[in-house]
Amino acid sequence: MFPTLYIAxxxxxxxxxxxxQENWEALLSxxxxxxxxxxxxxxxxxxxxxxxxxxxxxxxTLGLSGTFSRLEKMMLLAASPLVKKHQPNARTAFVMATxxxxxxxxxxxxxxxxxxxxxxxxxxxHLAMANRPIxxxxxxxxxxxxxxxxxxxxxxxMYDNALVLTGDELSEFVVSGFQSFQAIADQPCRPFDKQRExxxxxxxxxxxxxxxxxxxxxxxxxxxxxxxxxxxxxxxTGEGLYQSILAACQEAEIEAGSLDFIAAHGTATLYNDEMExxxxxxxxxxxxxxxxxxxxxxxxxGAAGLLELVILVKAMxxxxxxxxxxxxxxxxxxxxxxxxxxxxxxxxxxxxxxxxFGGSNAVMVLIKx
Amino acid sequence: MEQSFYISKSCxxxxxxxxxxxxxxxxxxxxxxxxxxxxxxxxxxxxxxxFYKMDALSKLAFLAAEYLLQEEDSTGMALLLxxxxxxxxxDLIHQISIQDADNFYPSPATFVYTLxxxxxxxxxxxxxxxxxxxxxxxxxxxxxxxxxxxNYLLLSGRASKVLCGWVEYRDENYKAVLYLxxxxxxxxxxxxxxxxxxKIK
Numbered sequence: 001m002f003p004t005l006y007i008a009x010x011x012x013x014x015x016x017x018x019x020x021q022e023n024w025e026a027l028l029s030x031x032x033x034x035x036x037x038x039x040x041x042x043x044x045x046x047x048x049x050x051x052x053x054x055x056x057x058x059x060x061t062l063g064l065s066g067t068f069s070r071l072e073k074m075m076l077l078a079a080s081p082l083v084k085k086h087q088p089n090a091r092t093a094f095v096m097a098t099x100x101x102x103x104x105x106x107x108x109x110x111x112x113x114x115x116x117x118x119x120x121x122x123x124x125x126h127l128a129m130a131n132r133p134i135x136x137x138x139x140x141x142x143x144x145x146x147x148x149x150x151x152x153x154x155x156x157x158m159y160d161n162a163l164v165l166t167g168d169e170l171s172e173f174v175v176s177g178f179q180s181f182q183a184i185a186d187q188p189c190r191p192f193d194k195q196r197e198x199x200x201x202x203x204x205x206x207x208x209x210x211x212x213x214x215x216x217x218x219x220x221x222x223x224x225x226x227x228x229x230x231x232x233x234x235x236x237t238g239e240g241l242y243q244s245i246l247a248a249c250q251e252a253e254i255e256a257g258s259l260d261f262i263a264a265h266g267t268a269t270l271y272n273d274e275m276e277x278x279x280x281x282x283x284x285x286x287x288x289x290x291x292x293x294x295x296x297x298x299x300x301x302g303a304a305g306l307l308e309l310v311i312l313v314k315a316m317x318x319x320x321x322x323x324x325x326x327x328x329x330x331x332x333x334x335x336x337x338x339x340x341x342x343x344x345x346x347x348x349x350x351x352x353x354x355x356x357f358g359g360s361n362a363v364m365v366l367i368k369x
Numbered sequence: 370m371e372q373s374f375y376i377s378k379s380c381x382x383x384x385x386x387x388x389x390x391x392x393x394x395x396x397x398x399x400x401x402x403x404x405x406x407x408x409x410x411x412x413x414x415x416x417x418x419x420f421y422k423m424d425a426l427s428k429l430a431f432l433a434a435e436y437l438l439q440e441e442d443s444t445g446m447a448l449l450l451x452x453x454x455x456x457x458x459x460d461l462i463h464q465i466s467i468q469d470a471d472n473f474y475p476s477p478a479t480f481v482y483t484l485x486x487x488x489x490x491x492x493x494x495x496x497x498x499x500x501x502x503x504x505x506x507x508x509x510x511x512x513x514x515x516x517x518x519x520n521y522l523l524l525s526g527r528a529s530k531v532l533c534g535w536v537e538y539r540d541e542n543y544k545a546v547l548y549l550x551x552x553x554x555x556x557x558x559x560x561x562x563x564x565x566x567x568k569i570k
Contacts, residue, residue, distance in 0.1 A: 002525070041470035099484065106464040116455055116506040134514060135506040137455055138486045145503060149518070152525075156517045173460075176467045177480030223527075226448070226502040228493040232481045239499060247527065357481065358490030360502060 002155035006215035007366070009085060010310040012206040013078045014297055015048045018058050024314050027322050028342060032296050034188040034200050040107075040172025042179060046188040048202025048298035049170050050074065064126055069102050071205075072119070075167040076126055078205035082163060083127050086209050093153055093162035094129040096120050097136045097146035099302035103173045129163065140265070140299070140356030141224065142166065143206065143306030144364055148222040150210050160212060167205035168301035175201055181232070183269055189299075191266035191292035191324055192273050192338050194331030199267045202298025206307040217313050220254070220349075220367040223247030227359035234271050238279030240361040241353060245283055252365040254349060256283040259365070261321060261350045263312045266292020267299050268326070272355065277332035291339040295325030305354035305362060316347045316368050374523055375554025376562055377530075380437035381569045382409075382429065382545040387436055391569050394436065402541055406432060413439075422478065423491060424459045425543070426452075430488035430536040431495065433545035437532070438496055441549070445529030447501040447522045448489050449515060452537040455485040455506055488536055501527050510535045510546070512563040519550045519558070535567070 011019070015033030016026035026033070033048040052070070059073040062080055088094070098116060105113035112118060120133035134153070136146040143166040150162035178184050178199060185198035210219070225247060227240035235241075249256045262285065264276055280290065293308050300307055315322060321339045330338065353363045381388040385405045387395040395412050397405050406428045410420055413435050420431060430450065459482040466475050481487060486504035493502060501522055505511070515533050522528040534547035546566050556562045 041467065041473050103460065106460060107468065111457060111461060114460070115453070115457065117453065117508050120506075134511075136503065137484075137506050138502070138504045139484045149503065152521045153514070153517060156521050158514075158517055172467060173464065173483075176473070176475040177463060177477070177483065180475040180477045180480055224501055224503065226490065226493045226499060228490075228497050228499045231487050231490045231494070232477075243499065251525075357484050358486040358502075359493055360486060360490070 003212050005151045005154060005210050005212060005219045007208050007217040007219065007313055008211045008213065008215045009082050009209040010313050011078050011081050012204060012307050012310045013074045014204040014307065015050050016296065018077060020310060020314055023311065027296060027311065030325060032188060032325055033202065034298055039170060039175045042172065042175050045175065045184060046200045047170055050203060069104065071102055071167050071169040072122060074205035075123055075165055078167065078207045079127050079163060079165045082207050082209045088129050088163060090130045091160040092130060093150055093159035094124060094131050094133045095136065095146045095150045095162055095164045096123065096133040097142035097166040097302050097306065099137065099139055099142055099168050100171065100174060104169060104171050106173065138360050139358050140301055141305055141354040141360045141362035142302030143304060144309060144352060144354045144362035145224050147208065147306065147309065147364060148224055148362060151219055151222065154210065154212065162210040163207060164210065164306065165207045166303045166306040168203060168303040170201060170203040174301065185268065188326060189268035189294050190326035191268040191294050192330065192332055193327045194329040196268040196273065196331055198269050200298035202300045204297060204300040204303045204307045206303055206310045208306065208310060216369050217316060218367045218369055219364060221248035221252030221365040222363060224362040229359055231359065232357055234275035234355060238275045238282065240359060241276065241279040241355055242282050244361045244363045245279065245351065248363045248365045252367065256285060259285065259288050259349050259351050261347045262288055262290040263308050263350065263352045264290050264292050265354045266294050268294055274332050277334040277336050280336050281334035286335050287337055289321055289337055289339045291322060291324035305352065309352050309364065312350055312352050312366065316350055316366065319344055319346050321345055372524060374520060374550050374552060374558040376556040376558050377549045377551040377554030378437060379548035379566050380433045382433050388569060389436060402543055417495065424482035426456060426458060426536060426538040427482065427488040427491045429538050429543050429545050431491050433536065433547040434492040434496065434532065437547050437549065443496040443498060445500065446498055447528035447531045448493060448498050449503050449518055449531060449533045450489050451505040451507055451510055451515065451535055452485060453508055454537060454539040456483050458539050459483050510567060512560045516558060516560055516563060
């Protein structure tokens, strides 16, 4: 009864590069974007941060005049190539996802600039989007959920296509908060590994263009079901993630066991990775290859899910499994299969998952046509 | 769409007054939000000690859901919320705790509430809404978007009813408008009817 949606184009801006191709080459060569830096009062933590000079050099090429925050530069750079290629019109949805937006404006005593609506309006203006942004802010699942929101609203007939744009910037605000939870690792993070000791934080912007016109990557199913269990800790049974994956597979009309690959959330905290392993195990996915990209980028909050979806699309097109950087020995209680080395192989059906504070989960099944 | 949905019940909280279907059910004298919330919580008769640990936005959302969902079966109920300021009120509290490098005391109990969707998580935990969840930010409530999103959840069979609404708290200014979208009810689930819920007072 609902029209089918396709991912027609992707883009990303990260410490590993300003195009998907640059990012892909860095991932293939096993290069991590994480490095020890000071973040405000917090000294020498491993983080993924885009160099200011590089960001400014790239941003100048857009030829925009005015004052822009680092985050705005990142997001405009990610969106620009897609907007150029797919001219937005009145039937184009603009869905924006971020966890903390311009939160760095609080340090400068500018709370109004930190409001997500201010960020959305500014991006709309400079990207010349016809519609005001639909802003999704659902903690660390924002990016994946935003794609579902765009898909669902197109399916309801509100729009014909959509630009989904996400971004989150590294901030003392978030690093200090995760540190107060004792959730930050001293070393670059190691998702699913026995030695993992917590997250590394990062920053990124990513964008995709969704259309009803047939293309090679189809959004076959999705779901976003809450754990209803704890506001800051993941469910012990992985129930919300389990239910979300079931819902997505049901919509896709596939068995979970037929998935070729899982691009997991994998933050490298003890509890998150364990929860994901439990959910995958409950679905009988012990042998399905799994990776996390957090060892390359760190956790980029609301941007993470969409960035990882962008890389997943590339992996499907290139038929390549990217190794889960930082992983050597399985450190979760269920026998899941983590990708240890890059290898070639067909990825026909893939699953992207994300989980976050507030008990939120969001997942998406992509099928290559 | 062939199928029609209805607004079966609504709750409105503003200026120390809680209304259900536009009828006041609890009012308090001039009080700050924290004192009002405490009284409203006691009046609801619920034993839920976690309420006292919540930030103001979560308390507001929790109270609106509590008053609305009394005697309501929450099976298959999805949750869609929106507001203007996100978690700005608590963001500023966390910012103060890290503003000065020599007086640096970030607290996990505060930090966890620096996400707007935590208040949705609190409602989900209380009413066991292991269901579809989404949080939107907008200058004003986007009735058309929210109506379509709720309709999608019902039409696709992802939910059997949807708890929708607005929960905004910033610096003692607050407003909550929650309503239930169901297969049965008195009011049609239309933009006009949704907008009317915001004009109560």
